[in-house]
Amino acid sequence: MKKKGxxxxxxxxxxxxxxxxxxxQIIFTQIFDQTTTRNIVDDxxxxxxxxxxxxxxxxxxxxxxxxxxxxxAVVVTSNFTECQVNxxxxxxxxxxxxxxxxxxxxxxxxxxSYNERSCSFISGGTTTTVLNLLPLLFAVVLLVFxxxxxxxxx
Numbered sequence: 001m002k003k004k005g006x007x008x009x010x011x012x013x014x015x016x017x018x019x020x021x022x023x024x025q026i027i028f029t030q031i032f033d034q035t036t037t038r039n040i041v042d043d044x045x046x047x048x049x050x051x052x053x054x055x056x057x058x059x060x061x062x063x064x065x066x067x068x069x070x071x072x073a074v075v076v077t078s079n080f081t082e083c084q085v086n087x088x089x090x091x092x093x094x095x096x097x098x099x100x101x102x103x104x105x106x107x108x109x110x111x112x113s114y115n116e117r118s119c120s121f122i123s124g125g126t127t128t129t130v131l132n133l134l135p136l137l138f139a140v141v142l143l144v145f146x147x148x149x150x151x152x153x154x
Contacts, residue, residue: 058092066112
C-alpha cells in the first residue's frame with residue numbers, strides 16, 4: 001500500500017513541477033520582453049516624401065531615432081518624424097516630412113538608428129523592479145509546493 005501512495009505523490013510532484021517550470025518560462029519571457037529595449041544601428045530604409053516607412057514590427061522608443069545617409073553623416077533629424085504604420089498609437093516607422101528645402105532624401109536609402117522595444121513596454125522604476133521579482137517569487141512558490149506536498153504525505 002505504501003508504494004502506491006509514494007507513486008501517486010511522486011507523480012503529482014512531477015506534474016506540478018513540469019507545469020510550474022513551463023509557467024515560469026512563459027512569465028519570465030513576457031516580463032523580459034516588456035521591460036527590455038534593444039539598440040538598432042544602421043537599419044536601412046528608403047525614404048518617401050509624406051509616406052510613413054515601417055522599419056520595425058515592434059515599436060520605436062520616443063525621440064530615439066537618428067537618421068544617417070550612406071556615408072554616416074547625420075541627416076537633419078527635424079526632417080523626419082516617428083510615425084505609425086498599421087499599428088494605431090504605436091510608433092514603428094519614420095516619415096520624411098514634405099520639405100521643399102530638402103528634396104534630396106526622397107527615395108534615398110538611409111540608415112536609421114533607434115531604440116526598439118515592445119509595443120507594450122513597461123517603464124517606471126518601481127513597476128519594473130516588482131515585475132523582475134515575479135519570477136523569483138514564482139520559484140519560491142514552486143519550492144513551497146514541493147516541500148509542502150512532501151511534508152503532508154509523510
